[in-house]
Amino acid sequence: xxxxxxxxxxxxxxxxxxxxxxxxxxxxxxxxxxxxxxxxxxxxxxxxxxxxxxxxxxxxxxxxxxxxxxxxxxxxxxxxxxxxxxxxxxxxxxxxxxxxxxxxxxxxxxxxxxxxxxxxxxxxxxxxxxxxxxxxxxxxxxxxxxxxxxxxxxxxxxxxxxxxxxxxxxxxxxxxxxxxxxxxxxxxxxxxxxxxxxxxxxxxxxxxxxxxxxxxxxxxxxxxxxxxxxxxxxxxxxxx
Amino acid sequence: xxxxxxxxxxxxxxxxxxxxxxxxxxxxxxxxxxxxxxxxxxxxxxxxxxxxxxxxxxxxxxxxxxxxxxxxxxxxxxxxxxxxxxxxxxxxxxxxxxxxxxxxxxxxxxxxxxxxxxxxxxxxxxxxxxxxxxxxxxxxxxxxxxxxxxxxxxxxxxxxxxxxxxxxxxxxxxxxxxxxxxxxxxxxxxxxxxxxxxxxxxxxxxxxxxxxxxxxxxxxxxxxxxxxxxxxxxxxxxxxxxxxxxxxxxxxxxxxxxxxxxxxxxxxxxxxxxxxxxxxxxxxxxxxxxxxxxxxxxxxxxxxxxxxxxxxxxxxxxxxxxxxxxxxxxxxxxxxxxxxxxxxxxxxxxxxxxxxxxxxxxxxxxxxxxxxxxxxxxxxxxxxxxxxxxxxxxxxxxxxxxxxxxxxxx
Numbered sequence: 023x024x025x026x027x028x029x030x031x032x033x034x035x036x037x038x039x040x041x042x043x044x045x046x047x048x049x050x051x052x053x054x055x056x057x058x059x060x061x062x063x064x065x066x067x068x069x070x071x072x073x074x075x076x077x078x079x080x081x082x083x084x085x086x087x088x089x090x091x092x093x094x095x096x097x098x099x100x101x102x103x104x105x106x107x108x109x110x111x112x113x114x115x116x117x118x119x120x121x122x123x124x125x126x127x128x129x130x131x132x133x134x135x136x137x138x139x140x141x142x143x144x145x146x147x148x149x150x151x152x153x154x155x156x157x158x159x160x161x162x163x164x165x166x167x168x169x170x171x172x173x174x175x176x177x178x179x180x181x182x183x184x185x186x187x188x189x190x191x192x193x194x195x196x197x198x199x200x201x202x203x204x205x206x207x208x209x210x211x212x213x214x215x216x217x218x219x220x221x222x223x224x225x226x227x228x229x230x231x232x233x234x235x236x237x238x239x240x241x242x243x244x245x246x247x248x249x250x251x252x253x254x255x256x257x258x259x260x261x262x
Numbered sequence: 263x264x265x266x267x268x269x270x271x272x273x274x275x276x277x278x279x280x281x282x283x284x285x286x287x288x289x290x291x292x293x294x295x296x297x298x299x300x301x302x303x304x305x306x307x308x309x310x311x312x313x314x315x316x317x318x319x320x321x322x323x324x325x326x327x328x329x330x331x332x333x334x335x336x337x338x339x340x341x342x343x344x345x346x347x348x349x350x351x352x353x354x355x356x357x358x359x360x361x362x363x364x365x366x367x368x369x370x371x372x373x374x375x376x377x378x379x380x381x382x383x384x385x386x387x388x389x390x391x392x393x394x395x396x397x398x399x400x401x402x403x404x405x406x407x408x409x410x411x412x413x414x415x416x417x418x419x420x421x422x423x424x425x426x427x428x429x430x431x432x433x434x435x436x437x438x439x440x441x442x443x444x445x446x447x448x449x450x451x452x453x454x455x456x457x458x459x460x461x462x463x464x465x466x467x468x469x470x471x472x473x474x475x476x477x478x479x480x481x482x483x484x485x486x487x488x489x490x491x492x493x494x495x496x497x498x499x500x501x502x503x504x505x506x507x508x509x510x511x512x513x514x515x516x517x518x519x520x521x522x523x524x525x526x527x528x529x530x531x532x533x534x535x536x537x538x539x540x541x542x543x544x545x546x547x548x549x550x551x552x553x554x555x556x557x558x559x560x561x562x563x564x565x566x567x568x569x570x571x572x573x574x575x576x577x578x579x580x581x582x583x584x585x586x587x588x589x590x591x592x593x594x595x596x597x598x599x600x601x602x603x604x605x606x607x608x609x610x611x612x613x614x615x616x617x618x619x620x621x622x623x624x625x626x627x628x629x630x631x632x633x634x635x636x637x638x639x640x641x642x643x644x645x646x647x648x649x650x651x652x653x654x655x656x657x658x659x660x661x662x663x664x665x666x667x668x669x670x671x672x
Contacts, residue, residue: 081665102589109587120582124278134586136267
């Protein structure tokens, strides 16, 4: 394992039990993501990429295998610690934006800081800074319903980056956006990566995945051999 | 997340779903209004009884005649037999036989229509002795009360209650004026002090004449010696029990009744009057309290119902909050606070409505409503408590939700 690995999966499986049936969503998957990478995870629907993102984001825990986040095995974490990890280390961007409709933009952005116990005055300043970072300083007092889809997604990105997390996980962030907004959002993610953030982007569109410096393709709960060249230490992320 | 943040979140959620919040608080509001009014009406009724007893005078026994049995065997009610006499009153007033009795006032009452010029007014005519003033603790604001000489001479004089004066003379000075009862002309010699707390207008609307004048000139009757009741005042409140025993023994003796169960008179004390009134009030209070408890229970179930709906409807919000780092305990706190805020609003509106009821009810009925501040504060605390108790289950459900399940829901 590389010393700069942020996320390290070692033969991780996730099995869901639906009634009498067991569904293997992720099977014996091993993967390492280093600090500062821009990784795209692609694959057809049902390939397990959403489950993978939930595990990477500590929203769900593996059935078997080991997931180390910044070197720590999260299987030993309780619910509270997982919540704190999500709060401090991970920023989420969802396809549905998932903003709270009754809160103004800056209040949505401030929310992770509220749960992080940051004092109100500092929260306010950092939320406005984050909104300025995504180019929406003038929309701070608009509610989500008063903004376009692209603007809403930029607010969501501001919310993801306001805690200065180690990793930003984006699950189909452009799935509900037109081409202009898609370009804006991808450019923004590229900029954030340029500033040193680790970005994990999940998408089923290959031209969007092409923006990433590394592509990982999933198939049937495991990794398919990626089409483009592997630039990193193969043995690390392609364990047998 | 500070408590202030949590409170802000809760109030925002309540404000966002206005109609739902309003309907939820309605249940609590009705319950709290019922509680506040129950306590208020109970207090009012107690105060009213207390007033009546205070107006009766302190340390008082009221002796009433017993029942009568006609030749056909039909028994009348208490007070129907003319068994009490002026001699009984005189005997009770003798210090040697009843040392704990301070003063005694025999009274007879009848309805009378008083006429002044072209004005007439029907009031309660009371024939009594000068000791009435001491027994009932009531003096005159102007003129004088009836004297022993008035009783001895059966003088044609009358002392009027303040309301009676108002009706017959208006603002004019009644002293020295003449009123007529059934053609008998009576000189007004005094006006009684008003009883300020009285809702019983009969206490301020009376005409008092010497007992001799009453029996000889105005009412008469079968037995001119009989009186309709005898007021007995004990020397102190501690001596009331002794005075009761002495009165009872003396009257049994003078009426030659050997078995106390066959007594042809009855003695009422303040305690017995108070007990009778209070038992009625207590029944009413228990009934109203029962209604209030049921209303609050229904209100609480309403809160739980709506909070469960709210949790289900906001799965996605809960998921987002969890994804960005809300610990389960904070989610629980958010929904608990929301339920408490609903309870608080319901409680405060309920108290406000109760106060409004306290103002309006006396205008439409004879009930008095006294709102007590501790009861109002208690009611609000109870309302918040109901919110908390019935909010625990929905809040725990929200807190236990797995983040991905919450996020997946549409």
